[in-house]
Amino acid sequence: MVAGRPVSGAWRYGHESALPGILNIRDQVQASLPGVPVRLAFTSNIIRRIWQERRKDPAYAVQHPEVPTEIINVKGPLAAIADLQDEGYGYIVVQPTHISSGEEFADLASYVQGLNAIKTVKKRNMPFRKILIGRPALGTHGIEHEYRHDIEQVAAVLAPDVEMAKKAGRALVYFAHGNEHYSTGVYLEFEQVMRKRYPGVRIYVTMVEGFPDNARLFEELAADKTRKVLLKPFMTVAGDHAKNDMAGPEPDSLKSQLETRGVNVAASLVGLGESDAFAAIFARHIKDVMSDEGL
Structure with a gap:
């Protein structure tokens, strides 16, 4: 802008x-x-x-x-x-x-x-x-401007997402874009802040590119015996990545990969900017x- x-x-x-x-x-x-x-x-x-x-x-x-x-x-x-x-x-x-x-x-x-x-x-x-x-x-x-404060500010406005997952009896999985640029670990910090702020719901973060990735997500879901999840785009808008890479019908979408692992998946195609x-x-x-x- x-x-x-x-x-x-x-x-x-x-x-x-x-x-x-x-x-x-x-x-x-x-x-x-x-x-x-x-x-x-x-x-x-x-x-x-x-x-x-x-x-x-x-x-x-x-x-x-x-x-x-x-x-x-x-x-x-x-x-x-x-x-x-x-x-x-x-x-x-x-x-x-x-x-x-x-x-x-x-x-x-x-x-x-x-x-x-x-x-x-x-x-x-x-x-x-x-x-x-x-x-x-x-x-x-x-x-x-301390970046940790910015992370806290983002986490604070996401309470409605957590409540949506809680009411549905599901874990909350955020699907971010990420990139192949050198990782700063900020998404893992965001995940940690969310888990601390909202201990009543299991919260995970994965990305299209970079780390944390889907392989890590699958391992954590299996370790936690999590069988029901709500997918939400951790992106400003719910565009192509949300519609296809996250929730699309193709076998390589996150939704399809989770379902082949026996996870019950619901998806919300609403971008953060809304x-x-x-x-x-x-x-x-x-x-x-x-x-x-x-x-």
Whole structure:
């Protein structure tokens, strides 16, 4: 998400099912920053191309009236920032909607660092005063904002998920994206925080990529003799990974693999961004980075 002192959001989703989470975060951010323009941006080249193809198809907008024009015309972070610079904004906040400080966040931070490195001969010709970047939901490195506190904040807003699993008599399994970037162990820390905060329900975390992985999940479920689980995407939106990798009918989906092991599986295809309390975390992170800069 980009705001200047707009805010720009960095999302990468092509499924219409991802839109409720995206748009709710946008709305929560806009409500918390009245008068500040908020723009959406997608970091993924692949996802932007999907929307570009849809933009060329006149029938798409007719068939999908629920899709806002700003999504159909969505740009990448660099283009969104350039638009704000053209409009005269000197301070721009780039707020990722990533869960953790992984590969995509590192790439986005590199964009911001590169733009901030521009030095014109005359100061008045600088394209920006400064571009700021907020931190992911689970925090990042640095001493200004303790990442452990960010983990606790995320855990605190997930009580409804735990209650849903408890009422159904199921363990709660969060399915995160992860990445092949060097692991920080933050997902294991999140799992530990959740287990300590909600001791009445067994809670597990697994990921599409990286660790903790499905092999670990299967071992833990077997050791705990857990036979009933509720799958929830630990992702900002319930897009392709949630629909297919987590809960799809294919034999390699997490749901199918669990069922072949005799586990009774229920799945909830609701992204974290659809929760107002979770969406508000990103709004707070924007305010934090603005406050740090004295804005």
